[in-house]
Amino acid sequence: MHNGSVELLKDGLRLDGRKPDELREISIKAGVIDNADGSAYLEWGNNRVLAAVYGPKEVIPKHDSDPNKAIVKALYTMSPFSSLEGHGRTTSRRAVEISKVTKEVFENVILTNKFPETEIDIYIQILQADGGTRAAGITAAAVALANAGIPMKDLVYGVSAGKVGDTVIIDLNMLEDNYSDADMPVVVSPRSKEILLLQMDGNLTKEEFKKAIDMILDAGKIISKKQREALIELYK
Amino acid sequence: MREIVLPGDIVIVDEVNRDILYKDRDNLYATVISLYDPATKTIVPLEQIWKPRVEEKVVGIVQELSRKGYIIWLHPLYKGVLRINKELKTGDAVYAEIKAINGGVIDLKLIRELSNYSIIKIKSTRIPRVIGKNSSMINQIKELSKSDIVVGMNGVIAVRGPNTEKVFSVLRLIEKEAHKTGLTEKVSKMLNE
Numbered sequence: 001m002h003n004g005s006v007e008l009l010k011d012g013l014r015l016d017g018r019k020p021d022e023l024r025e026i027s028i029k030a031g032v033i034d035n036a037d038g039s040a041y042l043e044w045g046n047n048r049v050l051a052a053v054y055g056p057k058e059v060i061p062k063h064d065s066d067p068n069k070a071i072v073k074a075l076y077t078m079s080p081f082s083s084l085e086g087h088g089r090t091t092s093r094r095a096v097e098i099s100k101v102t103k104e105v106f107e108n109v110i111l112t113n114k115f116p117e118t119e120i121d122i123y124i125q126i127l128q129a130d131g132g133t134r135a136a137g138i139t140a141a142a143v144a145l146a147n148a149g150i151p152m153k154d155l156v157y158g159v160s161a162g163k164v165g166d167t168v169i170i171d172l173n174m175l176e177d178n179y180s181d182a183d184m185p186v187v188v189s190p191r192s193k194e195i196l197l198l199q200m201d202g203n204l205t206k207e208e209f210k211k212a213i214d215m216i217l218d219a220g221k222i223i224s225k226k227q228r229e230a231l232i233e234l235y236k
Numbered sequence: 237m238r239e240i241v242l243p244g245d246i247v248i249v250d251e252v253n254r255d256i257l258y259k260d261r262d263n264l265y266a267t268v269i270s271l272y273d274p275a276t277k278t279i280v281p282l283e284q285i286w287k288p289r290v291e292e293k294v295v296g297i298v299q300e301l302s303r304k305g306y307i308i309w310l311h312p313l314y315k316g317v318l319r320i321n322k323e324l325k326t327g328d329a330v331y332a333e334i335k336a337i338n339g340g341v342i343d344l345k346l347i348r349e350l351s352n353y354s355i356i357k358i359k360s361t362r363i364p365r366v367i368g369k370n371s372s373m374i375n376q377i378k379e380l381s382k383s384d385i386v387v388g389m390n391g392v393i394a395v396r397g398p399n400t401e402k403v404f405s406v407l408r409l410i411e412k413e414a415h416k417t418g419l420t421e422k423v424s425k426m427l428n429e
Binding site: 038055056057058109111114115117118146147148149150151152153154155189190191192228231232235 | 240242243244255256258260265267268269281282283284285312313340359361415
């Protein structure tokens with residue numbers, strides 16, 4: 001299948017040799033930063049992500065505080081050296097947007113009502129980027145939050161699905177992200193199967209969308225397992 | 237057999253601790269990493285944010301003198317108030333008991349001042365392990381390091397003695413490996429080196 005100038009699918013296999021429904025290698029380590037309340041380091045294919053969590057703590061500035069619940073702040077940053085494109089070398093519209101959607105994901109899973117008038121800070125630092133960093137960042141941040149002992153309804157994960165020609169694929173890398181016909185990052189709460197984030201570039205038919213969601217839920221079992229292993233490893 | 241449960245895992249317990257459990261429809265779910273025993277239906281959190289309780293003994297740091305009394309830092313979330321007719325130096329540590337919690341105000345009762353102590357902060361869930369059964373662990377550390385160590389339930393520990401650095405590394409080790417067996421031997425080996 002030709003798309004632009006890049007051939008993304010050849011004999012049913014993708015550029016990096018993966019099948020359409022195959023995830024890249026994932027490894028997660030929890031508790032990597034001593035000075036954070038909770039942290040995680042994640043390698044997802046060529047993505048390298050650090051997530052750190054601080055709080056609950058005093059709200060600064062004070063007038064931002066909410067007497068009924070904790071406020072969640074998220075900051076997604078790409079390191080200046082993380083990618084070939086200009087990402088991360090200046091503050092971008094993209095980083096502000098991803099920080100916002102990350103904050104909204106975690107506002108839905110953290111039991112914020114337990115800590116009124118406080119704030120919880122989530123920092124996601126992309127050290128190396130190869131497509132799907134927002135999903136990778138949220139997956140790492142979920143582990144960091146659990147590591148910090150912040151009560152949550154669930155351990156969420158994120159992954160993207162997309163389309164090359166008529167083939168639905170999962171976990172797009174940078175090239176696929178740039179040249180595919182659709183790219184759809186999704187964040188899921190595995191316990192309730194609630195979708196906490198869904199964004200899309202390009203378009204999918206109804207059937208393709210359904211297939212993409214099914215693939216995401218299937219892949220989620222592997223991602224969740226990696227998150228669990230990382231946390232349980234700390235107590236072995 | 238005790239197992240580790242993570243946020244979102246279903247549990248069945250006799251006593252519902254709302255601080256660490258979440259109810260959705262008819263089921264209860266863990267919200268923090270915990271040790272769960274299905275046979276006895278009990279759950280113990282392994283990671284939890286400290287919450288002050290009356291009669292708990294804490295180590296705090298004198299922050300400033302206000303009209304209410306001395307403001308004592310206890311935790312990133314909590315400050316206590318100490319009303320005494322004595323002069324305290326800002327930055328000094330104090331050992332105090334929580335007398336009452338009224339709204340957001342934590343009233344403290346001074347047990348003793350801790351001047352010239354070095355301060356370390358560890359996770360409050362690890363404090364029971366630092367103290368040990370019948371204070372066995374803390375007594376061992378005190379004896380071997382020839383230090384005076386004051387442990388606050390808020391996770392703040394004050395140390396004074398000739399081997400402060402060594403004691404700090406021991407406390408950090410306990411924080412990291414609190415769930416492991418053979419910690420007592422490891423600690424004594426570290427302090428005897």
